[in-house]
Amino acid sequence: MEVTRKPHLHQDWIDPHAYGIVKALQKNDFETYLVGGCVRDLLLNIHPKDFDIATMAHPPQVKRLIYMSFIIGKRFRLVLVKRDDQQYEVATFRREVKAEEHPEGVPFGDNVFGTPEEDALRRDFTINALFYDPIEEKLIDYVEGLKDIDTRTLRMIGEPDVRLVEDPIRILRGLRFSHKLGLTVEPGLREAMKRNAKELTRSVLPRRREEILKILRLAEPQVAILELFDLDILQHITPTLHDLLSSPERRDLFLEAFESLRAIVMDPNDTTQLFTWLTYSMYQAAVNAPSMREQPITIHDELFQRFMRDELGMYRFEQTVLTKSIDLLRLIQKTEEFKRRGERRQLAFMKNEGFKLAMRIAESDFLLTSAQSAFWRSAYARLSSELEVLEAEVKTKRRRRPRKPKRLGQVGDKGRTEDTDLPDEEEPVQDDDGGEEPEDLFEDIDGGPEDKRPS
Structure with a gap:
């Protein structure tokens, strides 16, 4: 474990509610840190939008210690803490489960708890596996993520081919992070993305949808789209767009339209x-x-x-x-x-x-x-x-048109002796000028x- 003090980190950017949750859990002897994207963004001088928390406390313990907290999820149980109009996710440290640890026919999901180091090693990229203790102002780094942030490098934790086959959506996440944060994809990871692009066809559509939306929210989404095309990844997400970009004529028209129509999006x-x-x-x-x-x-x-x-x-x-x-x-x-x-x-x-x-x-x-x-x-x-x-x-x-009454003798019709005259059609709708509605x-x-x- 490498513990690094980072005096230039924007401590004043840390959300006070997130700080308070960490402090309350640490006060009760549970190792607790800020984790993931918020730590990464703080180190990149980006103001974090969300603050996630990881702790040794199990969900029921967090719920008991933190007011306005709710246990959610089945496959991945965590605690959602509400403060004003903000929400904070508090997850217990987890670890990967080896195949031999799975009793036959018993699904474990992601609810196998572990240590901070085990939790870091199960994450996707080194830049997303950093922990920060806002109370002691300590950075906890098990995967040399700080070095990759300093060099602006996107690197996979573990063997890229194995990790991308485990979850093909990491291909899209990785390329999106590289464009959002200005990172260079490590060459070995980039080649693995190309080799395993076809694995995206077995990913579920809702997760691909979310990644497409996040790509469209980038400052220059067309650059990311073109890289997906160049790496032969796009054809496994949207073959229609891939076919269109395969024609130089239509690619130029698309890029011109995409740039000029940016004003359609008023609300990202x-x-x-x-x-x-x-x-x-x-x-x-x-x-x-x-x-x-x-x-x-x-x-x-x-x-x-x-x-x-x-x-x-x-x-x-x-x-x-x-x-x-x-x-x-x-x-x-x-x-x-x-x-x-x-x-x-x-x-x-x-x-x-x-x-x-x-x-x-x-x-x-x-x-x-x-x-x-x-x-x-x-x-x-x-x-x-x-x-x-x-x-x-x-x-x-x-x-x-009113409902036609039942004839005499039908079930539920007692005492009706004759049919009632009904209008054959609805009356025509009149327009504001007094005539029938024209085509x-x-x-x-x-x-x-x-x-x-x-x-």
Whole structure:
């Protein structure tokens, strides 16, 4: 074990609640440290967003000693401590379990407790295996992680081929860390990533989805995407994007669109915005490529639906909002048509779940003039207060067909002697001008033919 004092570490950046949790557990004779990403970031002069804690105390002991704490998880049991609007994860030191220690048919999961050193050796990269004692201001390093931080090197703990086959998602995590933190991937690890890239096909989609989202949150995600392509890793995550980048013509169009459409993402925590940025950039590259102009393509084509569903792991509601927003782009450019509609139709159009995102896309892609953008913003401000009552208004105008009563003699029908006359059809809905609803430009905005395609 190497213990290093680090006087230049930003002690004042340490969260006071995390400090207090460590102090309380140490006071009760449990070895406890800050661990992982927060220690790494402090040493790299990055203000940590989250503070994780590792301790010799078992979950029930932590729960007993720390107020507002809750044991969570099954496969990996840990304690979640709540302070104001923040949450802190407190995990017991764990160790790897050897095959011979597994009783046949009895799953251990990750709930085999160990020592701090055993816990460090089971982690993925050396830079993520450092412990820091904020009370004594000591750094505990079992894997020479501090040296790798000083040299900005990403190095795997253990044999890279073995560790990557254990968990192929480490390939994506490693490359993401290298771009996020400005690290050089150790040559042996880089070659192992290439050799084992195909193992990603057996990883579960939700974990790939999370890594894709984290890559899209990088300062320059296109650089990471291109490296994944160059290392022949991308084809095992998203073959659709790999095929697009394989064409120099479409690759250039994609990169140009991806850079210019960055403004779509107003909130990096909004997964729909992130996925829209990537998908619409691909869509633009496919539509505008000269070689594709004789093969009309839409966002509803199976190519894009499969990409969103099976490769990105988008949820159904994300896929629906993204698809509807792209459908609205041709309509959102026709402000004069919108002005001729009655107020109820205007409200319905702006209530469409894809409208706000369509505005982001249209403005980012320069599909609107400044006058059109100003018009839509003004219209939305004017009508937004009425959007909530739209559904109630529609219900009062549409009379639903009553249920036909049961005939005499049917089970549960006693005393009914005759059928009741029923209207054959619903009454037509009236628009704001007093006539029947006409077919018009905005009819397919909610439930039209294009919206009924399966996702």
